[in-house]
Each structure stands twice: as structure tokens, then as C-alpha cells.
Amino acid sequence: MRLLQPVGAAFLAFLGAVGRLAMFAGQGVSHAFRPPFYGRLIGKQMVEIGYYSLPVVGMTTLFSGMVLALQSYTGFARFSAEGAVATVVVLSMTRELAPVLAGLMVAGRIGASIAAEIGTMRVTEQIDALTTLSTHPMKYLIAPRLIAGTTMLPVLVLIGDIIGVFGGYLVGVYKLDFNSTIYLERTIEYLETVDVVSGLVKAAVFGFIVALMGCYHGYNSKGGAQGVGRATTNAVVSASILILISNYFITELFFSK
Amino acid sequence: MTAEAKPPKISIRGVKKAFGPKVVLDGIDLDVDEGESVVVVGGSGTGKSVLIKCILGILDADSGSIKIDGTEACGASRQTRAELIRKMGMLFQGGALFDSLPVWENVAFGLIEAKGMNRKAARPIALENLHKVGLADRVADLYPAELSGGMQKRVSLARAIATGPEIIFFDEPTTGLDPIMADVINRLIVERVKELGATTLTITHDMGSVRKIADRVAMLHDGKIIWQGPVADIDTTDNPYVQQFVFGQEEGPIRIGGAR
Numbered sequence A: 001m002r003l004l005q006p007v008g009a010a011f012l013a014f015l016g017a018v019g020r021l022a023m024f025a026g027q028g029v030s031h032a033f034r035p036p037f038y039g040r041l042i043g044k045q046m047v048e049i050g051y052y053s054l055p056v057v058g059m060t061t062l063f064s065g066m067v068l069a070l071q072s073y074t075g076f077a078r079f080s081a082e083g084a085v086a087t088v089v090v091l092s093m094t095r096e097l098a099p100v101l102a103g104l105m106v107a108g109r110i111g112a113s114i115a116a117e118i119g120t121m122r123v124t125e126q127i128d129a130l131t132t133l134s135t136h137p138m139k140y141l142i143a144p145r146l147i148a149g150t151t152m153l154p155v156l157v158l159i160g161d162i163i164g165v166f167g168g169y170l171v172g173v174y175k176l177d178f179n180s181t182i183y184l185e186r187t188i189e190y191l192e193t194v195d196v197v198s199g200l201v202k203a204a205v206f207g208f209i210v211a212l213m214g215c216y217h218g219y220n221s222k223g224g225a226q227g228v229g230r231a232t233t234n235a236v237v238s239a240s241i242l243i244l245i246s247n248y249f250i251t252e253l254f255f256s257k
Numbered sequence B: 001m002t003a004e005a006k007p008p009k010i011s012i013r014g015v016k017k018a019f020g021p022k023v024v025l026d027g028i029d030l031d032v033d034e035g036e037s038v039v040v041v042g043g044s045g046t047g048k049s050v051l052i053k054c055i056l057g058i059l060d061a062d063s064g065s066i067k068i069d070g071t072e073a074c075g076a077s078r079q080t081r082a083e084l085i086r087k088m089g090m091l092f093q094g095g096a097l098f099d100s101l102p103v104w105e106n107v108a109f110g111l112i113e114a115k116g117m118n119r120k121a122a123r124p125i126a127l128e129n130l131h132k133v134g135l136a137d138r139v140a141d142l143y144p145a146e147l148s149g150g151m152q153k154r155v156s157l158a159r160a161i162a163t164g165p166e167i168i169f170f171d172e173p174t175t176g177l178d179p180i181m182a183d184v185i186n187r188l189i190v191e192r193v194k195e196l197g198a199t200t201l202t203i204t205h206d207m208g209s210v211r212k213i214a215d216r217v218a219m220l221h222d223g224k225i226i227w228q229g230p231v232a233d234i235d236t237t238d239n240p241y242v243q244q245f246v247f248g249q250e251e252g253p254i255r256i257g258g259a260r
């Protein structure tokens, strides 16, 4: 009995945390759909999350596409299936690698900066000041970031898909001596709409998760600079874990028959 | 209450607030009449900021009643709260300027958000408010981080009064400033408040501020208002708590830093 007590307490605390997060998410989303809309702020966040993440996502997907071509070639050569390289590259990129890598990269870049910014606003009373100036912090701070995260990550992933496939193509054609036309044909041949769409759906979910975790931990941070630091770490770690968990379930939703 | 008697601008009765096991406010009773300037004094961490945040609705009091112009604010609907907060302005302890916005947008924030003014129309009004706290036009496009502490306080003051609130709260307006700048801020507060005809509730440790700003003084200790009276009485009262505070002595009934 006494052994189980801390387990029960921890479980209750966990349920409480999940409940608070769900409430926060619900409020944020409902504000995202109700006027007034802060177009200027949404635009600013879109540039911050979308445009400034391009170099990071581009580099990550380029080299992943390249290494994927190399790895699958040497692996498949063992049972003379080298011809499948192009297909493997495009399916892996669109379904898995581009969304997950972009999601994790953006979690590090954006999740951290959102948590730090909102956390600083919390501990310096700027969030209270919003309230005294008749502005709902949820609408002014949280909703724009949720909107920008959810819409910009799919765009990033679509670009990442293309760059990743291009990386595979570079290695395939210039290093492994595939014929350029045949490589491209193989890339398209077995690709289905659902491969790309499932990746984009993942991206939207991951973008929402990253923005939500950054906002949630920042908004609830307390205790000065140290609290903001803790919020930043928690935002990145929790976003990364949630991305990997939800990735499994979305994959199952789309592809388990 | 007779029909012609106006209710106090702010009327606080039995307000309690605890954070977990820690009781911060333990039954506060305080009235502020229209046009009056009340100053609350008390040691650090006695809950002065918490009291103001309860009145503003940033924090929810655990129990008790807070009436603004006779309207109950504790447990009020979101809409009532929104209407009440439109009447109020607040100068935060640390300034709490939005560091992502230039100075003029900070000052214009309430005009744009609460009053629905467009940005073009709000800018000249923001500049005018900056002039009134002694800041020149060239400051308007700087960011808060580029300003000195005293200038930040002036901008915060300009932001707090830009919408012409009926009730203004000042949370330690002179803390962290040199004595000369503190005197300037005190003078600006008195001038601006007189011009607006506003009711004010100020928190301070600074006896200079108390003498300049206050009509009436209330002392907060151990979660209760233990003394209140006209500002002239603070030097003559025989209340040992007030005496200790006014003369800044270590010896006395107040124990600082949790010492017993």
C-alpha cells in the first residue's frame, strides 16, 4: 500500500498536468478562431517560424537525402536491388524524414525561442500589463504563434521534401552513376499522393505541438531568469518527445490496414 | 447608505489571498474615495503588489469583496471585468514595457487595443503623452531596452495614463531611481493625476513619495491593514509599526526577513 502511494500521487499529478495543458490548448485554439485577429503579429510569427527556419530545414533534409541514397545503395546491393534507391529516398523523405527532422529542428529553434520570449514577458509582468491594457494575452501572444506554427511547418516540409529528393538525386547521379532520367522516373513511379499528404499532416501536427509547448511552458514560467531557463528546456524536450509519439500514431492512422 | 451618498471609488472588504499554505492577504478592509490618493506602505513581500493585482483582476482573491464604483469585481463575469479594467491604469513595479515594441507603440497600446483607435491617429496622442512626462519626440522610435531606468519609468507612466483612466495604480514608482529622478517622477505623478482628476492607489517604501503623493496612508502588515490615517498623522501617531517604518529603524515590532 505505502509503496503504491507515491505512484498514485505521481499519476494524479500527471493527469493534472495533462488537464491544464488541454485547457490551455483549447483556449489558445478558440482564440485563434475568434476575432479580433492580429494579422500583423501572425505575419511576424510566420516569417520567424517559416522563413528563418528554411536554412536549418534545408541543410538537414539535403544531407539526409544524400545519406539515404548512399546507405540504401550499399545495403540493397547485397541482394541486387540497387534500382530501388530512388523510390526508397522519396518515400522515406516524404513520409518520415522531412516531417520528423523538420519538426525536431524547429522544436529546438522555435520552441525554445517562444518559451524564452513568453517566459520573460511573464516574469517581467508584461503579460499582466497586457491585461491592464484590455488585451487578452491568449489572443495577443498565444493564438498567433499556434496559427503560424501549424501553417508554416507544412510549407517547410514540402520544401524539405523537394530538397531531400534532390540530395538523393545528386548522390545517385553523380556518385552512384545512375542515369538521370531513369532516377527521376523511379522517383515519381511509386510515389502516391498519400505519401506526401501524410507527411504534411504530420508537419501541421508537429508545428502545433512545437508552438503549443513553447507557449505553455513560457506562459507558466515563474521565478525569474532561472524559471525562464527551465521553461525553455521543458518546451524543447516535451515538444521533441510528443513529436516522436504522435508520429507513430499518425503513421498508424494513415498506413495500417 | 442614503440615496445621495456616493459609494467609494474602490471598496475592499475582507479580502483574503493565499498561495498554497502561505497566507499573503488575511482580510483586507480599505476604501478609496473618488479623487483621493491613498498610499499603501509596508515591508517587502507583505503582499502590496498582490493586493493591487487582486483589484485589477490579474489575481483572483480567495474570498472577500472588491467593489469598483459599487460594482462587485470578485467573481464577476468576464464582460464586467473587461468593463472595469477599462477604467483602470497601472504602472508596474519593473515598468513592464513591451520590449518588442518601440516606445510610442507602448504608449499607444491602450489607445489602439482598448479604444480601437487606428495606429495613425494614436501616434500623435502617444507623442503628446510622452511630452507630458518630459520625453522628446526622438525617444518615440527607440526600444525600451535603449532607455535608462528613469526614462523607462516615464514611458511606463505615459502608458498608464494614455487612455485617461479614472483609477490609476502605481506600484513602487520610484524604487531603483536616484533621489533626483524619484522626485521628478513624484512630481509627474501628482501633475498628471491632478490633470485627469483620477483616483489613485500607490504602493511605496519611499517616505518622500508618501509625503508628496498621499492624501491618506494605510499600512499593510501580516496580511492586514493595521493603521490608516491622513498623511499628516504619520509623524505624530503613536502606532509603533508606523513609527518604525517612518523612521526606518531596525528596532521595533516589525521583523524583517522572516526573523521572529
Ligand SMILES: Nc1ncnc2c1ncn2[C@@H]1O[C@H](COP(=O)(O)OP(=O)(O)O)[C@@H](O)[C@H]1O
Pocket (backbone or CB within 6 Å): B019, B024, B042, B043, B044, B045, B046, B047, B048, B049, B050, B051
Ligand atoms: N503568483 C504568485 N505565486 C505565488 N506566490 C506569490 C505570487 N505572487 C506573489 N507571491 C508571494 O506573495 C508574497 C507577497 O508578494 P508581493 O505582493 O509581490 O510583495 P510586495 O509587498 O513586496 O509587493 C511574496 O512572498 C510572494 O512570494
Ligand SMILES: [Mg+2]
Pocket (backbone or CB within 6 Å): B048, B049, B050, B093, B171, B172
Ligand atoms: Mg511589490
